[in-house]
Structures are given as C-alpha cells and as structure tokens.
Amino acid sequence: DVKVTQSSRYLVKRTGEKVFLECVQDMDHENMFWYRQDPGLGLRLIYFSYDVKMKEKGDIPEGYSVSREKKERFSLILESASTNQTSMYLCASSSTDSSGGNEQFFGPGTRLTVL
Amino acid sequence: LAKTTQPISMDSYEGQEVNITCSHNNIATNDYITWYQQFPSQGPRFIIQGYKTKVTNEVASLFIPADRKSSTLSLPRVSLSDTAVYYCLVGDIYTNAGKSTFGDGTTLTVKP
Numbered sequence: 001d002v003k004v005t006q007s008s009r010y011l012v013k014r015t016g017e018k019v020f021l022e023c024v025q026d027m028d029h030e031n032m033f034w035y036r037q038d039p040g041l042g043l044r045l046i047y048f049s050y051d052v053k054m055k056e057k058g059d060i061p062e063g064y065s066v067s068r069e070k071k072e073r074f075s076l077i078l079e080s081a082s083t084n085q086t087s088m089y090l091c092a093s094s095s096t097d098s099s100g101g102n103e104q105f106f107g108p109g110t111r112l113t114v115l
Numbered sequence: 116l117a118k119t120t121q122p123i124s125m126d127s128y129e130g131q132e133v134n135i136t137c138s139h140n141n142i143a144t145n146d147y148i149t150w151y152q153q154f155p156s157q158g159p160r161f162i163i164q165g166y167k168t169k170v171t172n173e174v175a176s177l178f179i180p181a182d183r184k185s186s187t188l189s190l191p192r193v194s195l196s197d198t199a200v201y202y203c204l205v206g207d208i209y210t211n212a213g214k215s216t217f218g219d220g221t222t223l224t225v226k227p
Contacts (some may be wrong), residue, residue, distance in 0.1 A: 004158075031212035042202070043159070043217035050212040059216070090158050094213060102213030104151075106158025 003027070004107035006091055012113045019078040021110050023091030031094045032074035033104065034058075034066060036087040043090065049074055081114045088112075119203045124222040133190045135221050137203030140184050145207040148179060148186045149215065153200045159217075162201075163188070164208075190223075198225045 007022035023032065033048040035058075045058030047066040055066050063085060067075045074093075078085055088111050092104040120138040127133045139148070147166050151159035163170055165177040165186070176189040190197060200222050206215030 033212070033214070035217070040219075042219045045214060045216070048212050048214050056211065056214075058214070092158065096209055096213050102208040103149075103161040103164070104159070104213075106160070109156070109158055 004091055004093055004105050006089075006107040006110050008110050009108060010111050010113075012115065013078075013081050014115050015082060017078075017081050017114075019081045019112065019114075021076040021078075021089055021091075021112070023074045023076070023093075023107055024072055025074075025093035025105070026072065027093065027095065027105070028071065029093035029095040029105075030071075031096065031102070031104075032068065033092040033094075034064075034074065034076045035090045035092065036060070036085075037090060037109075038087050046076065081112075083114050086112060086114045118216070119205055119218045121201075121203050121218060121221045123219065124224070126224050126226060127193055128226050129194055130192050133193050133197075133223060133225075135188045135190075135201055135203075135223070136185055137188070137205075138185045139203070139205045142183050142205050143207065145209070146183075146205050147208045148177065148183075149204045149206075149208075150175070150177065150188045151202045151204065151217075153202065153220070159202060193223075193225045195225050195227060197223065199223060 034046045035043045091107040149164040150162040153159040170177045178187045200220040202220040204215035
C-alpha cells in the first residue's frame, strides 16, 4: 500500500515563526502536492512538484515556499507564520504512468495553529 | 482548469442507491473526471476516474454522457459508513502533474 506520512498531526506555532511541514511518500511517485483545507473552502492547492527540485505554484502560493531535494520528500515552508495560515495542511503524491490515471494518495494531514 | 458544480449536501437512507451529479460545462478535450471521498480528520481517498461513457469498480459507478458536460457518481446500497464529503475533479491527468481543482464537495449523510 502507498503510504504518505506527514511529520506532525498537530502543530502550534507563534506568529512570525518559520514553520516546516514535512511529507514523505514511499511509492517512488513523481508528483507531490501540498493543499490546505479550511471550513467552507474545500481543498486549495498551494504548490506541487513533478520532479526533484521542480516546483510549480498552485492556486494560493502566497506566504509559502516548498522544497523537494529528494524524490520521496516534499517540504512546505511558512517563512513567517501568520494567524491566517491556521489550517489543515494535506500532502499528496501521485504517479502518472503509461496506463493512465493519476490517483492522488493523501497523508493524514497536519492541523497547524498559529497564535 | 474546468470548474465543477455539485450539490452542497444530500441525504439518503441505508440500502438506497445514491447518485451525485457534477456539472462541468467547460470541460476540455483532454480532461478526465475523478471523484474522491473524504471522511472527517482524514485526507481524501480516490474513488473512481473516467473519460467517457461508464466506468465501474468495486465501490462505485461513474456515468458520463456523450457531451461530457456533467457526470454522475453512483453509490449502490449505501451504508452509514458512506457518510462523507464527495469531491468531483476535472483536469488533464497527463500534464502539470495531473493537478486538478477540488471544488466544495457534496456532503452525503446516510441515515439509518
């Protein structure tokens, strides 16, 4: 089974802190994604990556950056956390193979609270 | 990316068949339709994906008419454990890492 793990289930940080959210997948997937989910707003894509060291902005990249130094790991960075970044953060990975389909496998999520 | 429209919520009873329709009027030629299920405090889970006509797997069926401007997820004989949020996504699965936009989803509540 594909496993996507996230470094923390719950995290509390203070305004202005630098925050690292880590995601690791064990299925050699090319693609990795970071979303945030807020009540009434569904899942919104922050950044995604289709290869090591490659990154693309999603729909709401402002205030975030990402790093993908190894294929299995995709990090989300909040350079200076703000209260409006309090949210559930979900990581996902997928593989686009020749047979088609790009099912995304999601991690359990990290609930981040910024005080 | 094609925008999708789904009902905000639906109620059903155990044992009934549930059909959730998604509208995607500006679907592009290369776009596929994908459905995910999400339980509280968990990440979404893939249910089914299709391009045209009908796709069936062990948990659901997906019906796509010829014009592809809508699609219907069919869940046969639902149980209480099918209570969840269901998301319809439309996008090209072969470009841009297959990224798609999650809409607001449909909250399905199954009652005993």
